[in-house]
Amino acid sequence: MATKNPTPRSGPVTGGDIGRRVAALDWPGIVSELDARGCAVIGSLLTPDECQAIVDLYPADEKFRSRVVMAKHGYGRGEYKYFAYPLPALVEALRKSLYPALAEVANRWNEAMKIDVRFPNDHAEFIERCHKAGQVRPTPLVLKYGPDDFNCLHQDLYGEHVFPLQVAILLKEPGSDFAGGEFVLTEQRPRMQSRAEVVPLGRGDAAIFPVRHRPVRGTRGTYRVNVRHGVSRVRSGSRYTAGIIFHDAK
Numbered sequence: 001m002a003t004k005n006p007t008p009r010s011g012p013v014t015g016g017d018i019g020r021r022v023a024a025l026d027w028p029g030i031v032s033e034l035d036a037r038g039c040a041v042i043g044s045l046l047t048p049d050e051c052q053a054i055v056d057l058y059p060a061d062e063k064f065r066s067r068v069v070m071a072k073h074g075y076g077r078g079e080y081k082y083f084a085y086p087l088p089a090l091v092e093a094l095r096k097s098l099y100p101a102l103a104e105v106a107n108r109w110n111e112a113m114k115i116d117v118r119f120p121n122d123h124a125e126f127i128e129r130c131h132k133a134g135q136v137r138p139t140p141l142v143l144k145y146g147p148d149d150f151n152c153l154h155q156d157l158y159g160e161h162v163f164p165l166q167v168a169i170l171l172k173e174p175g176s177d178f179a180g181g182e183f184v185l186t187e188q189r190p191r192m193q194s195r196a197e198v199v200p201l202g203r204g205d206a207a208i209f210p211v212r213h214r215p216v217r218g219t220r221g222t223y224r225v226n227v228r229h230g231v232s233r234v235r236s237g238s239r240y241t242a243g244i245i246f247h248d249a250k
């Protein structure tokens with residue numbers, strides 16, 4: 001399941017190296033995991049220093065457009081903040097460089113699910129489509145969980161335009177920084193009960209998963225499986241994640 005990035009580098013958190021790092025990933029392996037299971041893990045996409053640099057941004061309110069206290073909305077327990085534009089260089093580089101390979105998957109999936117929408121291979125072009133439709137607010141975010149915090153199963157839909165895949169990067173080390181707090185996906189097939197998958201992540205690992213649904217081939221053709229994601233209860237310590245969502249919000 002995990003595709004290891006062989007050369008994670010440490011160094012300044014500029015985002016300058018991310019494009020090359022993403023290009024060097026085993027994309028055929030990632031794509032075949034996405035097609036077969038709906039989820040793929042990129043091992044060590046970010047270095048520990050890069051993870052910490054994102055965690056360190058969290059208190060800097062000027063970098064964010066809003067803060068959400070999850071319990072207030074019934075979303076779970078814990079909090080998150082959406083970045084403001086311009087995004088930090090590292091986050092912008094991740095959003096831009098991860099997009100093109102995922103757009104190819106998204107286009108194939110939409111074709112399989114008989115959904116007419118197709119995605120350009122350049123993220124800036126897709127964002128222009130969002131902005132023209134009034135989806136102008138950036139969606140990349142940082143989530144922060146403490147003891148007993150959790151994230152209810154949900155889908156990150158923010159308007160008419162939806163890019164079908166998203167990425168979550170774990171920024172803390174399970175086992176030492178926190179316990180519990182597993183990343184969970186559930187899949188609901190038509191007329192069947194839901195099935196859960198726990199996705200094991202280490203610090204710096206990135207999970208790629210469907211925003212809303214994915215195609216699964218059955219005996220009577222391809223059908224849509226409804227997917228939701230969330231986080232189980234953090235048993236102790238502090239857990240942070242960075243979420244890269246490719247569509248913007250109304």
Ligand SMILES: O=C(O)CCC(=O)C(=O)O
Nearest residue numbers: 143168183231241242243
């Ligand atoms: O904290 C997590 O692992 C889940 C984050 C999440 O819901 C997201 O990135 O959209």
Ligand SMILES: [Fe+2]
Nearest residue numbers: 154156229243
């Ligand atoms: Fe989410």
